[in-house]
Amino acid sequence: MRKSIIVSLFAVCLVILFFTLTSMVKVFSSELIEPALTAEQHNSYRLVLITRELDTPFWAKVERGAKAAAEQNGASLEVWGTYGTNRDDFLKNIEVAIASKVDGIIVQGLDTDEFKSLTKVKAASKGIPVITVANDVPMNESLRRTYVGSDxxxxxxxxxxxxxxxxxxxxxxxxxxxxxxxxxxxxxxxxxxxxxxxxxxxxxxxxxxxxxxxxxxxxxxxxxxxxxxxxxxxxxxxxxxxxxxxxxxxxxxxxxxxxxxxxxxxxxxxxxxxxxxxxxxxQSPEAMGEESVALMIKWLTGEQVPLNPDGYFTDIRVMRAEDAK
Missing domain, CATH: 3.40.50.2300 (Response regulator)
Incomplete structure (x- = not known):
């Protein structure tokens, strides 16, 4: 009888030890895994910068500023563009971005009905925010969230x-x-x-x-x-x-x-x-790229909603001939 009681107590102890160890493993595992998941969520924003002048020094600076801001904010940024101001290919890139369900589109504004239809109807209907950079279009005609660039x-x-x-x-x-x-x-x-x-x-x-x-x-x-x-x-x-x-x-x-x-x-x-x-x-193209990405992140995280509909103006200055020599 005594032997049976000892065996029973030993079995109970084993069961308790098993559940204790299992709980400890879960606790430690959650502590290790949770930061990785948080980091993954932080890197989940996929942004696209689209321009019609990919081969110009001006837009190379916009791209550089945008990439720096994306890296700083833990976002993914792709740069799509066309050469020689090809409007059809440019508009196609916007359509592809919308169809790809990116989180945000930063785009060189184009004052055409086709561009406004893409931003006002297609992007808006899918809940994709659009920020124009360098070149603006009227907000009421495009439903862009804001503009970043020169006044x-x-x-x-x-x-x-x-x-x-x-x-x-x-x-x-x-x-x-x-x-x-x-x-x-x-x-x-x-x-x-x-x-x-x-x-x-x-x-x-x-x-x-x-x-x-x-x-x-x-x-x-x-x-x-x-x-x-x-x-x-x-x-x-x-x-x-x-x-x-x-x-x-x-x-x-x-x-x-x-x-x-x-x-x-x-x-x-x-x-x-x-x-x-x-x-x-x-103008200040690098600042345009930086600020447009930073504002897009603030919109997506809800940190700054709404954005200023009148836009955010970057620095401009008069450069005279003697300044360039």
């Missing part, structure tokens, strides 16, 4: 004030724009005219050119025939500056004109160093 209205005003300071209150100014103006170009143009309209003796002429260098050169050549007494040029689209200067130099001295542009690209900086551009508006 293009102020940029236009700044370059116009610099031109008036250089040229004086009298003269004929050519404003070179694209045939199909993007929203940011129209905003820049408004800023320029807001300043110049205050000077009745400054005559402005708006000239529309295509996007290719050949189209801009042809428009410049025709303008010089029609307006040989022009005093100044403002390239509202930054990639027009080189073609304008090249065409002028075929016929006369470039330094006979006051010439202004936007964006401190390698080409425009070289032209400034040569004294062919008097001033330009320098």
């Amino acid at each position: 293009h209205l102020e940029a236009g005003s700044m370059i116009a004030r610099q031109m008036v300071s250089d040229m004086g209150f009298v003269g004929k100014v050519v404003l070179m724009v694209s045939d199909r103006q993007e929203y940011f170009q129209r905003t820049r143009l408004t800023g320029i005219l807001n300043v110049l309209n205050a000077y009745p003796k400054i005559i402005t002429k708006i000239v529309a050119a295509g996007d290719s260098r050949e189209d801009v050169a042809a428009a410049t050549n025709e303008l010089l025939n029609e307006e040989p007494d022009a005093d100044a040029f403002i390239a509202v689209s930054a990639n027009h500056a080189g073609s304008i200067i090249q065409e002028i130099s075929k016929r006369m001295r470039v330094d006979n004109f006051f010439i202004y542009s936007f964006d401190d690209s390698p080409e425009t900086l070289t032209l400034m160093q040569q004294g062919k551009i008097d001033a330009l508006i320098a």
